[in-house]
Amino acid sequence: MTSLRRVALVGGGATRFGVRAATWAELVQEAGAALYRALPELAEVEVDSLFVGAAEPERFAFQSHVAPLAAEQLGIRPRRILQRTELACASGQSAIRSAYAAIASGLSDIAVAVGVEKMNLPSMAEANTAMACVMDRAWDGVHGATAPPFFAMVAQRHMLEHGTTEEQLAAVSEKNHRFANTNPTAQFYEKRFDREKLLRLPLVAPPLRLGDCSSMTDGAAAVVLVAEEHARRFTRTPVWVRGTGQYSDFHNLAHAGSLTEWRGLTIAAQEAFRGAHIGPKDLDLAELHDCFTISEIVEYEALGLCAPGEGGRYAAEGRSDLGGEVVVNPRGGLLGCGHPLGATGIAQALEVYQQFAGLVPSARQVPSPTWALVHNLSGSANVHSVMLYGGAA
């Protein structure tokens, strides 16, 4: 890492997430407007590179070649790198990792990473088709494998192997929905869920209920990453990329191995922590990929925040809540904010920036954070992507 340049996250903006009366391109325009409002010092002409996190625009928006389309919406004319990054649910973080790599290597100085997904269609069967194609379509998707039944099997095995309960799943959902009530961009900003209500919601894929699942969401978010010499021009509180890691070892579900031990996340996180010489217990906040309640529980364990099998208790005891050991998903998570695939990873990074800058409402402000981790899984948790961010220094 010593030969790489330091890279700072200096701010960004997001659209309101939800069922939006707006097209794919209009969502990008909105994210751009929010970005330029937040960074008045940023001139479009300075942005030399644009990375566009978009999972399935061909299916959801019937549009290919989306990187220049996004550039045009943002008024950016990239002269170094323009590309789309696709990694299903982690497409947004892939845009950030690519921007980081470009700046660290010296290819780019000022880059925008924008993420977007338009998922609500007149035919939701069509949207579900897109989701099933995230799997190995010819051998797994063909059986009707979308995300809910897969993560339901993770929950079923976790309950069997570790005694995890529906109440513990609901604890994750309650926490993340409560945080979403502080976030006006969240899909469920105005919707209240207590544990009793969550446990009465209908089953989607047993044992998972509606409140255990993130939603099909429209939304976009954008952040700016810059080389060190530019950072102070945009913000007094640059957030530094201090590590990154990624791991994938299968795609077809036949090779998933244990459903409840996400070894790939452990490996990706170790790689991210390596350069910073810190560990999971040093984190102040973590934006974890809670596509389902059970995901957040398995992630506590794989990250080493708690012992294997203890994830359900960790949530129920409030150890991942404000006032606990590590605040997990203060933004509201995918459960509370919704999950526009390409936008999620960018919105998580934006939350980290705003937490470090003290720009979030006090009801979710983590006191003086120093270290933050962002995690995205994609597909059937067969890819794990991790970014580690640090404050001042």
Next chain:
Amino acid sequence: MADDASPPTRRPAASVEVARPPKPEEPKRKPGATPFLLDFYPLEDERSTRVSRFFDSLREGRFTTTRCPKDGLLWPPRAVCPECHTEALEWTELPGRGHLYAFSAVLAGAPLGMEADLPFVVGLVDLEGTTLRLFGRIVGRPWNECRIGAPVRVEPYTIDDGRVFFRFRVDGP
């Protein structure tokens, strides 16, 4: 302008016929069926895939996959071994029985062409005598009467346009 009206000159037939690979054809489909390639089923014939024998065998009731002489069973069936990269793979029969390792059900939110199947059960099956754990549709029991460990057997089935696929049928408590 007589020249314009005359038929285009035909090229003399080549003395040697160049063998062209056969072109994939769209199978006959029921009117109103989901457009081909927007459904989930793979193209199965020898013009479209190098593992067409999997589907031919399935049609005859045999559940097979490719095997690398050096690296063993490969799933799904493949053209090239991912370990040693040989293309000299063999076909081998798989046991048609296994046990449920995990299952759930799709109660809402089915993809195109699967809405009529709701609710349906899916699961992971440990295939007897192998290290393979295959994902598939589980039939024969509603989800709330399935249990982990239940015996299942592989069941080939035919889809509307004549293509064939497999699912698992619960075979006991």
